[in-house]
Amino acid sequence: MNSVADAARRVLTAADPNEKVKAARQAARAWRQGKLAHSFDAAMPDVPARPALPELLPPNRMPKRGKGGSERGRLALLHALAHIEFVAMHLAFDMAARFGAGFPRDFVDDWFSVGADEAMHFAILDRRLRALGSFYGALPAHAGLWEAASATAHDPLARLAVVPMALEARGLDVTPVTVERFRMSGDETSARVLERIYNDEIRHVRFGTKWFDAGCKDKGLIPAAHWQSLIGTHFRGVVKGPFNDSARDSAGLTREYYAAIA
Structure with missing residues (x-):
């Protein structure tokens, strides 16, 4: 190594x-x-083991x-x-x-x-x-x-747009409700595990937004508009609410990115 x-x-x-x-x-x-x-x-494998x-x-x-x-x-x-x-x-x-x-x-x-x-x-x-x-x-x-990785293997901005800024961002929307369901069922241990993961995922989405914005700046692109274009091309599914706007804001993923195509 x-x-x-x-x-x-x-x-x-x-x-x-x-x-x-x-x-x-x-x-x-x-x-x-x-x-x-x-x-x-070293080349990365097309499909992980x-x-x-x-x-x-x-x-x-x-x-x-x-x-x-x-x-x-x-x-x-x-x-x-x-x-x-x-x-x-x-x-x-x-x-x-x-x-x-x-x-x-x-x-x-x-x-x-x-x-x-x-x-x-x-x-x-x-x-x-x-x-x-x-x-x-x-x-x-x-x-x-893994399909999201395969579809965006050619373009780092597409990968950043789809994986941290769409897939992981969706986790920010749904996890708080899931935590509450576990808690209401009496499974406090699992609820705490999911809360820990949720707090880390905010940082992960922030890294995605940070590097996406930096890459767009280098290429003279408008980040929100380019994100919407890449999502339209590479994201399987739809961007849908309800959104956890406060967590997304903490990660730098403001409504100017997703509101127009939600």
């Missing part, structure tokens, strides 16, 4: 979840300690999981969130290694730190599933989450 690209590739090519989390933590620590060259000398389970299904074949009121519904929701965080590890390290050469050095600072956060989020969600008698892989998972 000698370079940014090499360290990121190790995360993406580790199939076992525990090994992937370990590789993510090692990569982030090695970068902080100055042990990795700011070099992009993953375990045999969970079974991946297209969105239209995913079973309905409810809103988290029942114990079964809460397990299904925690499993879905664990899968999102598992894929988010890939997205963060791929972002740093695939596009880092075109940005200042602190681009890697930010996205390696995000990758370490996502690894931690996955680990605590998997631990919570096991405490409740389940595990990551016990249920099927959404097959489409």
Whole structure:
């Protein structure tokens, strides 16, 4: 593990979840300690390695999981969130290694730190599933989450627009309600886990907005207008409310970005 690209590739090519989390933590620590060259000398895989389970299904074949009121519904929701965080590890390290050469050095600072956060989020969600008698892989998972990376592999601004500024931003909208549902069901432990993740995700969206704005400035583009154009081209789905405007504002994602196309 000698370079940014090499360290990121190790995360993406580790199939076992525990090994992937370990590789993510090692990569982030090695970068902080100055042990990795700011070099992009290894190609990222088109598709990251993953375990045999969970079974991946297209969105239209995913079973309905409810809103988290029942114990079964809460397990299904925690499993879905664990899968999102598992894929988010890939997205963060791929972002740093695939596009880092075109940005200042602190681009890697930010996205390696995000990758370490996502690894931690996955680990605590998997631990919570096991405490409740389940595990990551016990249920099927959404097959489409990596599609956003594949569709934007050619353009860092498109990747920033779709992943942190649309997909993760949607998490800011829905997580507070989910936390309250867990709390009302008496599952305070899971509620606290989700609150921790939510607070980290505000920072992740902020990094996305920060680097998107910087990239637009370099190219002479108007950030909000260019974001709307990229979302129209690359985002599968619609930008819809209700929006957590205060959390989005904290992340620099103001209404001028999304109100016109919501």
